[in-house]
Amino acid sequence: MAAIVACGLSAGPAHAAGEKALQDVEILSTDAMAGRAAGSPGSALARAHILKRFSEIGLKPAYGGFEQPFAITLGTEARRGTNLVGQIAGTGASDKVLVITAHYDHLGVRKGEIYNGADDNASGVAALLAAAESFAKSPPKHTVIFAAVDAEELGHRGSGAFVAAPPVPLARIALNLNLDMLSKNAKGELYASGTYHFPWLKPRLAALAGQVPVTLKQGHDGPPWRGDDDWTLLSDHAAFHKAGVPWVYLGVEDHPEYHRPTDDFATVPRAFFAKAVTTVVIVARGFDDDLDAMAKEAGR
Template sequence: MSSRSRFWRFGARHTGQGRRQMRISALALTVFLAACSHTMAGAQSGQVDREIALTDMRVLSSDEMDGRQTGTDGAARARAYIAGRFASIGVQPVGTSYDRPFTYERRGDSHDGINLVGLIEGSGDSDTVMVITAHYDHMGHCGGEICNGADDNASGVAAMLAIAADFAANPPLHDIWFAALDAEEVGLRGATALVADFPVPIDSVALNINLDMLGYQEENELPAAGAFHYPFLRDRIDRAGVVEPAHLIQGYDSPEWGEQGDWTYSSDHGAFHRAGVPFIYYGVDFHQHYHQPTDEYEVMHYDFFVAATQTVVNAARLFDTELDAVQAEREAAASERVTKPGMGQ
């Protein structure tokens, strides 16, 4: 999650004890991707493969990725891994590549980032689409140590890949877009670039499901933000259900939660919200490993992560079945805002 939006900091520091130095060779990645392709072909639709989801999180938060800071070799290695997983699952690229390069300005300098974007085509004839997002970048190094970002946000990317695998096994009704976004940590730059140059008209995007930090929660609480701004999502979020030991909390999306508790613009969903696209943001609250070198795979809460991942898979599946209704309610709500006196001016 972007440090611009989360203000709390914790004093826990990395001690070096128990830290594993992972080195994933090109051969090992190739073998794993082949195994994933074989496993997913025979997987029961709707059921998250625990081993694969955990492996995705572990690999993306390994030392080989060097903290995945935008513009670094570590980020390039993470992209190569995600692109390989997209291909093995059956996510289709736009043209010949998943890469969607962009540039952004920061502190007077120009920087380059690369989003990865693809889709799984729907079986229906509706033009309405859904986009699933998770940022893959992290902070690189913190105080001279690698910040591997297992929770922030290897966990979200792993969950996004699980959703893709589910739709590949049982095709959706609508086109589902998947975006592994870059440069979230420096102000949602990848999401902003994607919204500005989306492969289909942005008005056809009925919903963004954004996944950011699903791996660590001592109380098993899984917040889902968005329904304050888009009330027609609330009942559907509840009906999608939650898988134990996780338990769902709708909120963190309004002024009543306070400056630090309103996450409307705290991650990539904020860019979609600015464009009028309804969003659901699934992600945990602050914890002592946030933006620290201790945000490692070894300290993640594996049962919670798998439960949260299954929960978002279930939600994506439900929203696919009701996406045209969501789009109609979105358009009606937008029309009402414009026609009310003093609004839409």
């Protein structure tokens, strides 16, 4: 295993990244976006904000443009989903790619109540954007693809569309880092799932756990976890798992506001979320540093 080194974040840049990420969560979870249901006007507003941020950061389109449209059929109802996919080219010679995903859709409006989804998953999108900003300022060794995917709440439709028609061959994707629900945990904990399926990740995540400002635990990815406590197929990394692509899922355990209309920006613990964003950046940069060795151990 290659050594994983700290990314060198100082308190100043980390604080600034956390503040910007909080602004992104606030915008994406405002009532005006009406819960960001896939195919809705609120979803279009969310896409406009994410695309604006992609442009500000300096991402390049991973396809011909940033948008990857796909069809959604729900019984007799047809909708259009849209993934937003940008990239930063690596500075090294390796052709291996890191894909960072976070879904931007949520549950919309139900029985007159708006499900704003501040934690689920405006928080993950905001952290994805923070990671993109970090790599834009200090370019990665490997190409990093940033996919804000749609229709996760309808059965991982957006990540399924990405995996079915990726911008690079699947064999080049060494790892998917999926971000889903990062902002609310009273214990100051984030879980990293995936090590049960990919044991070579265990020492790497253990090393990174010593560098991050939250308690980073491993689990929720196989025995002894059962039912919904096993997250293997419960978010967008499931599409990569089914395609044989290694993955790590960062997220918090369920909380009382999960899939409730109370999952609003006002209930986001700001100090913990800022630390979670810093953790995502450190983990993403650590994976980039070690991606070739990881790909070799995974047989990719």
